[in-house]
Amino acid sequence: MSNPYQYAKANQGRFLDEYQELLRIRTISTQPQHADDVARAAEWLKAMMLRIGMHRAEVILLPEGRCPLVLGEWDGAGEAAPTVLIYCHYDVQPAEVADGWDSDPFEPTIRDGRLYCRGAVDSKLHVMSNLKAVESWLASDAKPKVNIKVVLEGEEESGSENINAFIAAQPDRLTADIAMISDGAILAPDQPSLTYGLRGITALELHVQAPISDLHSGHWGGSVHNPIQALSEILAQLHDENGAVTVPGFYDDVVAVTAKDRALLEQVEPYLQAEWDDVVSAPALWGEAEYSLPERLGARPTLEINGIHGGYTGDGMKTVLPARAFAKITCRLVPRQDPARVLQCVVDHIESIAPKTVNVDFKFGGMGAEAVLLDVDGLAMKSAAEAYTYAWGIEPVFERAGGSVPITFECMKVAKEVVIMSYGLKSGRAHGPNENIYLQNFYNGIQATIKFIDVVGEGRS
Numbered sequence: 001m002s003n004p005y006q007y008a009k010a011n012q013g014r015f016l017d018e019y020q021e022l023l024r025i026r027t028i029s030t031q032p033q034h035a036d037d038v039a040r041a042a043e044w045l046k047a048m049m050l051r052i053g054m055h056r057a058e059v060i061l062l063p064e065g066r067c068p069l070v071l072g073e074w075d076g077a078g079e080a081a082p083t084v085l086i087y088c089h090y091d092v093q094p095a096e097v098a099d100g101w102d103s104d105p106f107e108p109t110i111r112d113g114r115l116y117c118r119g120a121v122d123s124k125l126h127v128m129s130n131l132k133a134v135e136s137w138l139a140s141d142a143k144p145k146v147n148i149k150v151v152l153e154g155e156e157e158s159g160s161e162n163i164n165a166f167i168a169a170q171p172d173r174l175t176a177d178i179a180m181i182s183d184g185a186i187l188a189p190d191q192p193s194l195t196y197g198l199r200g201i202t203a204l205e206l207h208v209q210a211p212i213s214d215l216h217s218g219h220w221g222g223s224v225h226n227p228i229q230a231l232s233e234i235l236a237q238l239h240d241e242n243g244a245v246t247v248p249g250f251y252d253d254v255v256a257v258t259a260k261d262r263a264l265l266e267q268v269e270p271y272l273q274a275e276w277d278d279v280v281s282a283p284a285l286w287g288e289a290e291y292s293l294p295e296r297l298g299a300r301p302t303l304e305i306n307g308i309h310g311g312y313t314g315d316g317m318k319t320v321l322p323a324r325a326f327a328k329i330t331c332r333l334v335p336r337q338d339p340a341r342v343l344q345c346v347v348d349h350i351e352s353i354a355p356k357t358v359n360v361d362f363k364f365g366g367m368g369a370e371a372v373l374l375d376v377d378g379l380a381m382k383s384a385a386e387a388y389t390y391a392w393g394i395e396p397v398f399e400r401a402g403g404s405v406p407i408t409f410e411c412m413k414v415a416k417e418v419v420i421m422s423y424g425l426k427s428g429r430a431h432g433p434n435e436n437i438y439l440q441n442f443y444n445g446i447q448a449t450i451k452f453i454d455v456v457g458e459g460r461s
């Protein structure tokens with residue numbers, strides 16, 4: 001077959017079958033009982049890399065990790081040619097029918113041009129779009145003019161601690177001229193976007209304990225500070241009435257939103273507002289009123305309470321005065337905020353406001369990543385814009401995404417340029433029930449990666 005674009009179009013049906021095969025494997029990195037599934041998927045991906053003609057492929061079990069990396073290399077363009085590193089993650093978040101799925105979360109189901117399955121958008125869409133783009137190049141007569149490395153991570157959804165250690169220990173394995181981080185979402189099915197920023201993250205658990213064990217609330221209520229109440233009192237003080245975080249030092253290093261950011265983000269505002277109305281649909285907007293929606297979602301840091309637990313929550317009544325309660329907290333960070341420093345600010349503040357009637361304690365999961373902000377005028381970004389324009393027939397706009405892909409900041413140390421290429425949609429319900437993609441996004445994504453490799457190889461970037 002003479003050209004990769006045609007090859008991809010001619011093989012769409014088989015590509016879709018293979019994508020569904022990968023979706024059936026329960027690669028849940030946060031649940032230890034799925035370690036074998038993750039390992040099976042890693043072998044499956046390695047076999048695919050070799051089958052599509054990559055020169056080398058390896059499953060790498062990281063020293064502390066449960067879920068391996070898969071690294072494939074094709075270096076047929078020669079030493080003088082640039083190298084493109086493609087990063088995606090193949091692990092997924094947990095999913096149960098009871099969460100509200102209309103079909104089995106691990107059985108891909110196609111309805112009205114959409115494919116529903118856990119991992120469909122986050123991020124097996126990206127794994128398969130990119131592998132199938134590479135396959136299309138290697139199977140056609142025209143060969144890529146760039147060398148290609150593909151690295152697939154198996155523990156992105158659980159914090160990426162080990163891949164960053166791998167990069168630090170063996171930076172040569174992932175060195176590249178351009179690192180393409182392929183994850184995330186575009187704005188709308190007919191409006192592609194280029195993500196030029198990702199937020200960082202830091203996490204902690206706050207444990208509050210008062211009596212040494214659960215008590216009868218009649219015997220002891222009124223004599224001891226209820227840990228759920230004390231926890232609520234602490235949590236309620238972490239934001240002011242305008243939605244700003246009250247932790248001293250929290251905003252110290254935050255880079256201000258620039259006029260250029262404002263101008264770029266104004267273009268995405270209507271899409272994000274429409275998405276908010278559709279997906280969020282809360283009674284009213286909340287948050288820092290002086291910032292627009294896209295600024296709040298991508299350019300401002302936040303402190304979020306992700307979970308709270310304590311006492312009796314089963315059927316009926318239980319007049320208990322619980323011994324303990326805890327909350328899980330994460331902060332989304334923006335450029336220049338150091339995850340460790342922000343964490344320390346939060347801990348210090350909680351310690352200073354915690355009532356003396358309870359004991360507080362912290363647990364740290366080790367999850368930490370710095371935010372990234374990419375140059376919208378860089379060469380890689382221009383090549384990516386050309387790729388989206390080709391695949392969608394529409395020029396992309398520029399967005400700062402609110403999520404985190406922890407490896408991105410580290411990649412900036414081993415690659416001359418970094419670019420983020422996303423093919424999913426926010427309405428794809430990543431992490432939620434009925435996660436899905438439009439099949440068209442998969443096919444467009446394949447064409448976009450083919451084009452990106454083409455443009456970078458031609459040096460037209």
Ligand code: BES
Pocket residue numbers: 122123156157158159160183184185198201367401402403404405406430
């Ligand atoms: N695909 C997301 C990251 C993302 C979300 C990028 C939205 C752009 C827009 C990724 O799989 C993810 O969920 N990352 C986690 C990282 C965390 C577990 C350290 C996140 O952002 O919560």
Ligand code: MN
Pocket residue numbers: 122157430431
């Ligand atoms: Mn995710």
